[in-house]
Amino acid sequence: MGDTVRWGVLATGGIAAAFTAELTAMPGAEVVAVASRREDSARAFAERFGIPAAYGDWASLAADANVDVVYVATPHSAHRAAAGLCLEAGRAVLCEKPFTLNVREAEELVALARRHGRFLMEAMWMYCNPVVRRLAELVGDGAIGEVRTVQADFGLAGPFAAEHRLRDPAVGGGALLDLGVYPVSFAQLLLGEPDTVQGHALLSDTGVDLNTGMLLGWDSGASALLSCSIVADTPMTASVTGSEGRIDLPRGFFHPDRFVLHREGREPEEYAPGNDRYSFRPEAAEVMRCLRAGETESPLVPLDGTLAVMRTLDAVRDRVGVRYPQEGGPLGPREGGSPGPRPREGGPVPPQAARGPVRPPEGAAAPVTPAPGRGRPPR
Numbered sequence: 001m002g003d004t005v006r007w008g009v010l011a012t013g014g015i016a017a018a019f020t021a022e023l024t025a026m027p028g029a030e031v032v033a034v035a036s037r038r039e040d041s042a043r044a045f046a047e048r049f050g051i052p053a054a055y056g057d058w059a060s061l062a063a064d065a066n067v068d069v070v071y072v073a074t075p076h077s078a079h080r081a082a083a084g085l086c087l088e089a090g091r092a093v094l095c096e097k098p099f100t101l102n103v104r105e106a107e108e109l110v111a112l113a114r115r116h117g118r119f120l121m122e123a124m125w126m127y128c129n130p131v132v133r134r135l136a137e138l139v140g141d142g143a144i145g146e147v148r149t150v151q152a153d154f155g156l157a158g159p160f161a162a163e164h165r166l167r168d169p170a171v172g173g174g175a176l177l178d179l180g181v182y183p184v185s186f187a188q189l190l191l192g193e194p195d196t197v198q199g200h201a202l203l204s205d206t207g208v209d210l211n212t213g214m215l216l217g218w219d220s221g222a223s224a225l226l227s228c229s230i231v232a233d234t235p236m237t238a239s240v241t242g243s244e245g246r247i248d249l250p251r252g253f254f255h256p257d258r259f260v261l262h263r264e265g266r267e268p269e270e271y272a273p274g275n276d277r278y279s280f281r282p283e284a285a286e287v288m289r290c291l292r293a294g295e296t297e298s299p300l301v302p303l304d305g306t307l308a309v310m311r312t313l314d315a316v317r318d319r320v321g322v323r324y325p326q327e328g329g330p331l332g333p334r335e336g337g338s339p340g341p342r343p344r345e346g347g348p349v350p351p352q353a354a355r356g357p358v359r360p361p362e363g364a365a366a367p368v369t370p371a372p373g374r375g376r377p378p379r
Helices: 014-023 041-048 059-064 074-086 103-116 130-140 175-191 281-293 301-320
Strands: 006-012 029-035 053-055 067-072 094-096 120-123 147-157 196-203 209-217 222-230 238-242 245-249 259-263 269-271
Touching: 006 041, 006 059, 006 074, 006 103, 006 120, 006 281, 014 029, 014 041, 029 041, 029 059, 053 059, 053 175, 067 074, 074 094, 074 103, 094 281, 103 301, 120 281, 130 175, 130 238, 130 245, 130 259, 130 269, 147 175, 147 209, 175 196, 175 209, 175 222, 175 238, 175 301, 196 222, 196 301, 209 301
Parallel strands: 006 029, 006 067, 029 053, 067 094, 094 120, 147 222
Antiparallel strands: 147 238, 196 209, 209 222, 238 245, 245 259, 259 269
């Protein structure tokens, strides 16, 4: 591959526009094609960003030999179909988070990419953020001792109308997949895949989770207390506490520009490298680095780590009783008993926690982290 990496963009929504705006300003990146299910939408997007090719269907973009890598920015309920189409056609893929609707779909995409030797990466920009990478390095080097607890939350108050995608089960709506993927990914970056998972949620009348709490546990004795919501504006902060110190991330922990390290007997230490906290450029740069080096997987965002997070998200949904209409049969065998009665919006919220093990991690961690299951520094 030459110095210039040629990008295709699949979808024309807000996140696609934000990512494309960053790409067009990056040296060595060229956006050469865009696709939407509506040709007029693709053409308008192409005119906005000066993109030479616009397609009214996904297959034409996937077949475009001028495209090196496709950024998939559809709703996550379509990730399996869109990314799979591109991989089959020989394109590398950067696929937005959450990677897929469930781990079954994720495993299919990973198997497809590995079978064909194609590059595939989840667009978890948090893991490429230089502040998060430095935090993971410090934790891995023992700066705060042995990790004891992780806390993280991501909640938006809305209100979101009943027809909004976040409340629509047909497109994988709910707080967990859109927002909860960040706290879960943060915890697994530092501790790997959990040994136990508990969950509690308030569900809408249509069955999506509106407010979800999670307690993850590890055999080491470490735990993570995590939450996500589309009915409450939470602090959106994160912290990791060890036997010898603590690191705090401010509001917007999933795209930070700083953190503070606290250690006994020392003044608090702030790490603030001056990076643009809203930038997708580190993520795009990592994709292009991998492609130029001939790598089919990023060490910052390894596929085994993506699968580990999807397993945890599946386990939480299983505990709280969330299932999407397109999933058909059960998620898989439950080891912690039935999920119990579903709490509903506007009514009493009975206890829901059910406990059961999650499968162990399948792959090694990235070099910058101590975690065996997630292994690298989500959007």
